[in-house]
Amino acid sequence: MVFTAGQIAGILEGEVEGNPEIAVHKLAKIEEGEKGSLTFLANPKYTSFIYTTKASITIVNKDFTPEQNVETTLIKVEDAYESFSKLLEYYNQVKSNKTGIEDPVYQSDTATYGVNFYLGAFSYLGNNVKIGNNVKIYPNVYIGDNVTIADNVIIFAGAKIYSESRIGNNCVVHSGVIIGADGFGFTPDKNGEFKKVPQTGNVILEDNVDVGAGTTIDRATLGSTILRRGVKLDNQIQIAHNVEIGEHTVIAAQTGIAGSAKIGKRCMIGGQVGIVGHITIGDNVKIQAQSGIGRNVKDNEVLQGSPALNYGDYNKSYVHFKNLPRIVNRIDQLEKRD
DSSP: OOEEHHHHHHHHTOEEESOTTOEEOEEOOGGGOOTTEEEEOOSGGGGGGGGTOOOSEEEEETTOOOSSOOOSEEEEESOHHHHHHHHHHHHHHHHTOOOEEOSSOEEOTTOBOOSSOEEOTTOEEOTTOEEOSSOEEOTTOEEOTTOEEOSSOEEOTTOEEOTTOEEOTTOEEOTTOEEEEOOOOEEEOTTSOEEEOOOOOEEEEOTTOEEOTTOEEEOOSSSEEEEOTTOEEOSSOEEOTTOEEOTTOEEOTTOEEOTTOEEOTTOEEOTTOEEOSSOEEOTTOEEOTTOEEOSOBOTTOEEEETTEEEHHHHHHHHHHHHTHHHHHHHHHHHHHHO
16 A cells, blocks of 8 residues: 555644655654655654654654754654554554455355455354444454354454354454353362363453454353453463453453453453452452462552562562572571570
């Protein structure tokens, strides 16, 4: 896709300073810009690069005044960073604005979909699948029976959506995601052999949920595993059966949440956190990376460690832990004096 400076300025409501007809077809960092690329300057520490960049167009703040000659065409806007983000969003929308059904695919006769639908090659739509408007399903995606997908959803290549799952508006499901696989439900019999407990529930993603690549979200044993509105999951996360995650909570990569844990609203959970099952974590909780959570957590707590402690207590304790050999040696010396 090729855009001129004039077209970009129109999208961003900016002013062109330079050649309005100069065109770009790719994006770049300001220090790596080359002919045909678009970049931006928002952080003052990168100002020196605007005088050397080879980028054809650079987005800058309106109050930017060059102190020497610049070769790049400038587009002046109120907020360069915000405008560049807006342009990235627009670029993604244009790039992903595919429609139509490729060949080959499988569609059940009972599957339905709305307008501006895209279905990539080698995808599968099961019985009674209901898909809304402006949905993009990339190649090699499996959609099981009775799945409901609302409007403006993107499902990237290779994702698997098991039966009965429900996906809300404006969700993004990245490659390799599996939604609705069986929960880890087994019970020992009198001989000590583990027998499978049927997993008969489903998974619900409410509106504006993002699920990172390789993440797995298990269906409930009974009822639903639920990700509330605005939840954002990083790559390679495991969400077990009957978990509920509150609105606008964000979770970083490689975190594992065991069955029936309830997590509140607006929590921030770092990478490689382990959360045991059947506990409740309150609202606005922050959990540092590699922490282990084995108890209920009240609202607004900040935790670190395994098992996790209050963040301030952990840091104070860790100072002593690092000095433990020296402290032990001092105690030994004191005991010898006695």
